[in-house]
Amino acid sequence: MQVAVNFFSKHKQVISYGLSLAILLFLLKWLEMRYVIINHSLEIYIGAIAMIFTGLGIWLALKLTKPKTVVVEKEVFIHSEDTFYPNNQSIEKLGISRRELEVLQLISAGFSNQEIADQLFVSLNTIKTHSSNLFGKLDVKSRTQAVEKAKRLNIIGK
Amino acid sequence: MQVAVNFFSKHKQVISYGLSLAILLFLLKWLEMRYVIINHSLEIYIGAIAMIFTGLGIWLALKLTKPKTVVVEKEVFIHSEDTFYPNNQSIEKLGISRRELEVLQLISAGFSNQEIADQLFVSLNTIKTHSSNLFGKLDVKSRTQAVEKAKRLNIIGK
DNA sequence: TTTTAAGTCATACTTTTGAGTGATTTTGGT
């Protein structure tokens, strides 16, 4: 029982197409009789049939063919900025404080010590102390090295 | 002249289909005459035409329709280390030379001017000149800014 | 051949960075 219902629902389209075809054939039969009786030109009749069935064929083909699926691979660049999470383990292990991390981020953004001092409302000397302590903890000798290493250790974003 | 050639080559397929159709129609005319003469059943003749033109319609539809393209977006994770290609357009636009690019890469790797000079077997002053020119072209004022901007412009890898 | 751009190097000078040291103040937790 269930199987039968399943069959009908699954082939609903095909069945409806079949029915349409049958109706069309009956229509043609009727047309044929009329034309034969009225004795019109056979060419017109033939032409009509040809056109109708050409159209039917086109319609059938368009409806029944599966879409030719073309899979286009589209590159989606995943920017690490979107998914960056600082490696807190590294930060704690190295004993880097919040303020130092802040300074580190500004250094990596390309700011000079003076600019960082202005942004954080502290003196230039303070920033120098922070950066110096930072270099010690990161075991580097310059700001560019610090940035390179911090990015490598995922302490700051890339 | 060129236009005409262009027209024929561009519509080659459509034209060949049209010719096929014409040939088919002549064939039918011939069949019609034979059937009329031999006085066979009209139903068979009609049926044959219907089938032929249905087939023609299907064939036409299949040949002429563009494939229904389904674009499937596929996420491709690009690891910058594996697949970095320098943005040559930016490099050319800024007029950065090979040597300057080389210096830029070493700067971003965290090397000092002296270390870079040693690696490239040139003098410290030469590296200073290169980096100074580089900063001018990148419109920055320090090596850290240069690194930041160059990475942002995809001139060097991250 | 002349011109042009790239690369090299030097000198003189200024600015920035970084090391080392020491000191004071905040802050958070026991």
Place this chain on the structure above:
DNA sequence: ACCAAAATCACTCAAAAGTATGACTTAAAA
């Protein structure tokens, strides 16, 4: 209230970075 870490700042000195200018060589392009 006390302690320790964090944060602040100053001062000096040295090294590195950066600017400006000019000169020389070479290779490629006009």
